[in-house]
Amino acid sequence: MDWSLMFNNLLFPLLTLMIASNAGANPQLPGGEYSVDAKGIQAFSLPVKNLTPKELTSFMVGNSLFRSNWVTNGASVDKLQGLGPTFNARSCSGCHMNDGRSAPNNTSGPAGVGVLFRISTAKGEPHAVYGDQIQPQGILTVKGEGEPYIDYQEKFYQYNDGEKYSLLHPSYSIRNVNYGELGEVLISPRVAPIVIGLGLLENIPQKDLLKNADPEDKNNDGISGRPNWIIEGKTKRIGRFGHKANRPSLRAQNSGAFLGDMGITSSLHRDQNCSKEQADCTSAMELKRLEINDEDLERMIFYTAMLAVPKRRMVNVQKITQGEKIFEQINCIGCHVASFTTGPSVQKQLSKQKIFPYTDLLLHDMGEELADHRPDQLASGTEWRTPPLWGVGLIKVVNNHERLMHDGRARNINEAILWHGGEAKKSQQQYIQLTKDERLALISFIESL
Numbered sequence: 001m002d003w004s005l006m007f008n009n010l011l012f013p014l015l016t017l018m019i020a021s022n023a024g025a026n027p028q029l030p031g032g033e034y035s036v037d038a039k040g041i042q043a044f045s046l047p048v049k050n051l052t053p054k055e056l057t058s059f060m061v062g063n064s065l066f067r068s069n070w071v072t073n074g075a076s077v078d079k080l081q082g083l084g085p086t087f088n089a090r091s092c093s094g095c096h097m098n099d100g101r102s103a104p105n106n107t108s109g110p111a112g113v114g115v116l117f118r119i120s121t122a123k124g125e126p127h128a129v130y131g132d133q134i135q136p137q138g139i140l141t142v143k144g145e146g147e148p149y150i151d152y153q154e155k156f157y158q159y160n161d162g163e164k165y166s167l168l169h170p171s172y173s174i175r176n177v178n179y180g181e182l183g184e185v186l187i188s189p190r191v192a193p194i195v196i197g198l199g200l201l202e203n204i205p206q207k208d209l210l211k212n213a214d215p216e217d218k219n220n221d222g223i224s225g226r227p228n229w230i231i232e233g234k235t236k237r238i239g240r241f242g243h244k245a246n247r248p249s250l251r252a253q254n255s256g257a258f259l260g261d262m263g264i265t266s267s268l269h270r271d272q273n274c275s276k277e278q279a280d281c282t283s284a285m286e287l288k289r290l291e292i293n294d295e296d297l298e299r300m301i302f303y304t305a306m307l308a309v310p311k312r313r314m315v316n317v318q319k320i321t322q323g324e325k326i327f328e329q330i331n332c333i334g335c336h337v338a339s340f341t342t343g344p345s346v347q348k349q350l351s352k353q354k355i356f357p358y359t360d361l362l363l364h365d366m367g368e369e370l371a372d373h374r375p376d377q378l379a380s381g382t383e384w385r386t387p388p389l390w391g392v393g394l395i396k397v398v399n400n401h402e403r404l405m406h407d408g409r410a411r412n413i414n415e416a417i418l419w420h421g422g423e424a425k426k427s428q429q430q431y432i433q434l435t436k437d438e439r440l441a442l443i444s445f446i447e448s449l
């Protein structure tokens with residue numbers, strides 16, 4: 001691959017979109033002083049400001065690895081070999097289009113490439129044949145494992161002021177399996193989230209995250225967030241990434257996604273997902289080499305760490321100011337914690353930055369209606385990680401949809417709020433009691449983040 005040509009074609013158009021911003025703790029700069037001014041389709045794809053030429057090269061190589069389709073072993077290319085044998089997508093951007101968010105299909109039927117299904121037995125263990133994730137696609141000589149399906153049922157409700165609304169209630173199944181019956185399994189659908197600001201989230205000091213944990217709800221506010229502790233190597237660390245906070249680092253997140261989503265082995269995940277019952281899969285495995293080397297994996301990690309957070313928009317508009325007050329009054333801030341200061345880092349763009357991600361990165365019980373009943377490390381079947389809200393108002397621009405929640409069931413921000421249950425039920429009920437103007441103000445505030 002001609003990296004220099006790629007550098008010229010991709011880097012400079014991106015850099016022309018970047019505008020300098022003022023340093024300091026400023027809610028208008030949610031990613032700290034290296035936030036970028038970006039509003040269009042590339043809003044999630046810009047590097048943080050002031051990377052060195054060498055760092056920019058690493059970023060752009062990572063960008064190419066993220067966006068390029070991987071091919072099967074033996075193809076007539078030098079890089080990007082090793083797809084499959086079974087997989088969900090051919091590239092990272094196949095789900096994270098424009099570094100943004102995927103969505104399920106809008107109607108009942110096949111779930112679509114933007115949704116993956118985690119599975120387990122009733123005891124929370126990987127399935128003996130299909131493992132812990134369904135890969136619906138296979139390379140030329142290999143059958144995919146099965147077809148994820150969604151069935152929607154629309155139900156109607158009303159706000160306290162009498163205005164009606166509806167929610168899509170999904171149910172999930174796996175059809176047309178190719179390697180024997182599934183039996184009874186727990187299904188946990190997941191959509192790919194936006195990728196901005198991950199290096200900043202990784203660099204929040206663990207002690208600061210723990211300050212918001214209250215697993216026994218000692219302050220009696222109904223919110224009892226707790227960390228998902230993960231063992232990485234010989235160290236116990238807080239999970240920060242994934243809908244269940246089951247990955248403690250970008251290294252774990254990237255390498256795990258390479259294997260689970262594309263069947264790409266690395267030094268962290270050397271074995272393919274094929275079980276002995278999947279004869280065509282096992283016969284197609286490449287056993288002699290790792291399919292992404294450590295150097296390219298590090299470039300991918302650097303890329304995902306250094307994607308910039310866009311500046312906020314229309315911050316001083318009266319409706320947004322009103323919406324922020326409502327956000328605090330109904331205690332959305334109890335889980336969507338506004339700000340943190342990152343710890344020291346050799347990477348200045350990540351070091352000691354005042355950021356405004358609106359998350360605590362902790363697990364919360366979100367109620368029965370959102371439950372997948374599938375444990376994930378320490379996360380229970382009703383718990384989910386609080387997702388960051390920065391950039392949420394740009395998803396429609398970048399990805400041409402507004403689907404939210406872990407499985408994309410909510411068709412917009414309004415529905416996402418209405419789906420909140422469990423620890424967030426009180427806030428959801430207060431939202432239902434707001435006037436229409438107050439609801440619109442709150443949504444405008446969230447869209448500005």
